[in-house]
Amino acid sequence: MFETENKNTLSTYKLGLEYALEQDRNDELKSYRNQFHIPKDAGGNELIYMTGNSLGLQPKATKSYINQELEDWANLGVEGHLEAKNPWLPYHEFLTESMAKVVGAKPIEVIVMNTLTANLHFMMVSFYQPTKTRYKILIESDAFPSDKYAVESQLRHHGIDDKEGLILWKPRKGEELLNYEDLEAILETHGDEIALIMIGGVNYYTGQFFDLKRITKLGHQYGCKVGFDCAHGAGNVALNLHDSGADFAVWCTYKYLNSGPGSLAGCFVHERHAYNKNLNRFTGWWSHNKQTRFNMRDEFDQLPGAEGWQLSNPPILSMAAIKASLDMFNEVGIEKLIEKSKKLTVYFEFLLNQLGENVISIITPKNPKERGCQLSIQVKNANKTLHNKLTEAGVISDWREPDVIRCAPTPLYNSFEDVYGLVEKLKAILNE
């Protein structure tokens, strides 16, 4: 048994549907579920949606936010840049403050732009500056494939062999989670060869939420730049990006931030780099001083802060979907969300534990401070048939070969009843 600050210990939970329903009745955030479209089966019954870590559900308000921009475009044409209800020219600024709160940063450190992997590359243009002796990149061995491909291609771009230049932080034999002592040992040996440490803030597979501050401090001590991919962290855990001291971070908005498939991504650049005009970067007209941007002839004049990494005028329809979501996050507050999230996931863990250790094991850390809402469940002797049966039973979850189901009960729209229903269905299938 472990201790948590808000007494979400496993022993405070009870079995049975009635208990789940009671938790839902007492849930301060219960009204938010109603503000989302919950996918239904052919018979019109709501599905148990556990994949907010892959694609968040659509807020009912999103349509009207997008319609507003369609209408302004229809009625105003190009004048909408200045005359729209939410003028398009500064539209990204309407997102900055709420997004900064979600990731624990200062507004000057945050920008919504591009897509996630693109932002990762743009950040590496600035923060991966290899020299003859310091040229390696350290990532976690189970990094999200896109991140690994991006990092390898950056190595090749600089003429470095992508095997020789890549250092992997691996779990110990027979384990799934990463260990800080092992990272310290890598840095002790290779610290002066490593130009960049780039870690997934919450690992997509295990759900392990890393101590960003600890990793950053360690990396900086050895002279490395440190960045995080927070795709599985933003809207899910308290990232405190500013305090972490990280040089940069990137994340998408279509997972926990419910902004629609392929929507724009977020980017954080620490305040200490805000006014550094010597930092190498790729630029476009949107990186240029807003006051003189449209003079079109000026010498380049760098915008300070994260905004200065923008290239293009952004897709407003997608930004409208992000605004719909962030307005909701702003109203609830990330602290309240995380509080409910912890309750929901500890309850989930409590129910799963009843299935027995010889049937399942949870590979996600047991300490709620070291994870978000996701639990990655390893099922003994399972194959994809199990996942297919769960889908047939009305559960949308995520299967990772060879034997792991990832489920992410999100605090905005998932209920205790969802979690109860999921475990009951899993139990029924396992007992077949």
Ligand SMILES: *Cc1c(COP(=O)(O)O)cnc(C)c1O
């Ligand atoms: C979801 C995810 C991606 C996806 O990248 P896109 O550029 O948005 O397609 C990349 N990295 C991580 C860690 C992710 O979780």
